[in-house]
Amino acid sequence: MKRTLYVVRHAKAEDRATFMRDHDRELLPEGIMAAARVGRYLSEKGVVANRLISSTAHRAKDTAKVFAEQLGVETEAVELDEKLYEGGPKAYLAAVNSLPDSCESVMLFGHNPDVSYFTEYLTHQDVGSMSKGSVVAITFENLHWAEVSGRTGFLQFYVTPKELLKQ
Template structure:
């Protein structure tokens, strides 16, 4: 049985102002639209994860909500994990390993460089720096979520807001 993990980098956020902490940055209007566009794309691909986990930073949580609204995921069920903000790749791996075994698919929404590193670590494939709002889908064959680790997955697809704009 295969598991699928959707790794999402938050969409475009406002620049950091002198009076604003990095944590508090919100999505720009372009970021809101990109998250919605990505959600519509994922819905068209039949994506409806059993679990969505997101960083608590506004730009990540707004991205998670924007995608969830489009795919029909209950916003009240999004798991907001404060450790994903500045927790490093170990925090992401811990969140993945904690996904309930009943779940066939999961989505994790967070920040660079952690999400890009995570995608490469899990697949041992070159992903590069994920663009804002991008999604990388990784599949795992014959593993439980607790067994997911380095070099255990394969990229099934990658999509960016820019590619979606060019396709429309």
């Protein structure tokens, strides 16, 4: 069975101000538009996600909700995982390894550098620093989610909001 993991970096958020906790930074209007653009692109490609799991940070959670709207998923269906905020790539792997096998496709919403490192760990492909609002699709052939680890995935595509403006 083929499983697909979509790893999404949160869209553009407000800069960190001295009076604001990093966790509480909100998406900027241009970030919301970019997330909608990428979400709509995925919807038009026929992407379906059985689960959407996000960091608890506002900017990641809001990016997930915009994607959910574009994919026709209830925004309340977005699951929050506090370990995806500052938990490092190991937290992302733990989230994936704990998924039930009934899920064929999952979207994880998080932060850099973790999402970039995690993608490179799974695929052994150089993606560099993922752009804000971008998504990678990684497939796994004949593996249970619990078996996913380094170099077991295949990078299918990497899409950025800026790229979609050119189309």
